[in-house]
Amino acid sequence: MVTTGQLSPATSTDLSPAAFDADDITTGALGDLAPEAGWHRPVLLDADLLILVTGGHGSAELDFRPLPCRPGTLLRARPGQAMRCLGAHLDACVVRWGAGTLRGLDVDPDGVPAYQQLAGEDEDAVISEVTQLAVDADRHRGVPAARALLRHQLAVLLLRLTLLAAEERPAPRAERATFHRLCHEVERGFRHTRRVEDYAAQLGYSVRTLTRACLAVTGRSAKQVIDERVALQARRLLAATDEPIARIGHRLGFPEPTNFGRFFTREVGVSPGAFRAAREQPLPVRMVRPRPPADAPVPNGRA
Structure with missing residues (x-):
């Protein structure tokens, strides 16, 4: 029993x-x-x-x-x-x-x-x-x-x-359904493209529609949502693997390490090398970008 x-x-x-x-x-x-x-x-x-x-x-x-x-x-x-x-x-x-x-x-x-x-x-x-x-x-x-x-x-x-x-979150709206569809496509394609125009074409929406949906659900633009998914994958690989930084960048669509470094630093606030060096310590709050509301999912990390 x-x-x-x-x-x-x-x-x-x-x-x-x-x-x-x-x-x-x-x-x-x-x-x-x-x-x-x-x-x-x-x-x-x-x-x-x-x-x-x-x-x-x-x-x-x-x-x-x-x-x-x-x-x-x-x-x-x-x-x-x-x-x-x-x-x-x-x-x-x-x-x-x-x-x-x-x-x-x-x-x-x-x-x-x-x-x-x-x-x-x-x-x-x-x-x-x-x-x-x-x-x-x-x-x-x-x-x-x-x-x-x-x-x-x-x-x-x-x-x-x-x-x-x-019971703890509002009923889904049209914007939320559109946002979920975008998240699904981003999950499939973020290693290959970060262009909102590409996802809009795949889904049959306009760029404005995708941006409006992302703003309604997360408070961030469609471009920001896509870039944050790429940065999340970079953080995962930097923190949990020993794969070389340049190879991680290449896997995520950055042929040049310098471009990956600039992107990562812009999104996360520190360089890829500094982020990896700190991985054996609890992550400082300053290294975590603001998260969406508790009821707002993000690609492959829905909260």
């Missing part, structure tokens, strides 16, 4: 990519995500995650956005995001799933915000569902017939969290 209001520690599961199938659902502990003790620098995530903090106090950096964590904090993280947790006694249950896990189910994982602080009956309900999912994932590990059970348990959990978030 699952008791609401408390969460038993999750059985530790191998969360490494080699042990993970694209359709699997696994659960484990927060420490399983870190390549080494101490989270000396951010790691790039390789799967979708729900992280429910069960004990301790600390903070998480999700795509360089500092998030206070305490029991009842729920984080929604996505593949490719950079993450680091700080706090010696921060414990959490991690639910992890692959790209094909929810195929065919009427649920949108992107409806769950990156950060929620649960309380009261909502917290009890989520704890109950996460606990049961963790128990069943461990009990039926490797049993093909149990996949349907775990898939539907995860879908119910995500639907509950989506409904909780919808």
Whole structure:
């Protein structure tokens, strides 16, 4: 029987990519995500995650956005995001799933915000569902017939969290739908073009329409939204990998390192080299650009 209001520690599961199938659902502990003790620098995530903090106090950096964590904090993280947790006694249950896990189910994982602080009956309900999912994932590990059970348990959990978030933000508007379409196209094409005109042509909108949608949702222009997505990817690679700076710039559409350096410095406020040198320390606030409102998503880092 699952008791609401408390969460038993999750059985530790191998969360490494080699042990993970694209359709699997696994659960484990927060420490399983870190390549080494101490989270000396951010790691790039390789799967979708729900992280429910069960004990301790600390903070998480999700795509360089500092998030206070305490029991009842729920984080929604996505593949490719950079993450680091700080706090010696921060414990959490991690639910992890692959790209094909929810195929065919009427649920949108992107409806769950990156950060929620649960309380009261909502917290009890989520704890109950996460606990049961963790128990069943461990009990039926490797049993093909149990996949349907775990898939539907995860879908119910995500639907509950989506409904909780919808109660806290205004109903979608036409501008928000347009903005989401732009984010999708930017996610596919930011390595190849930063021109608003290119995305407008792909989507069948005018540049003015895209800019109006971005301003309505985030307070920033379409060009700023696109450039921030490129800068975010640069920060991820600089902080979580040892790839040479010039190669990172080339991958992001900058044949000349000097052009990449000027772009990064303009967007982030420090040079790529200085940003990388500071990656083993908690990111200073001055190095984080202002974020959109809590209900405004950004490409591949929706909050």
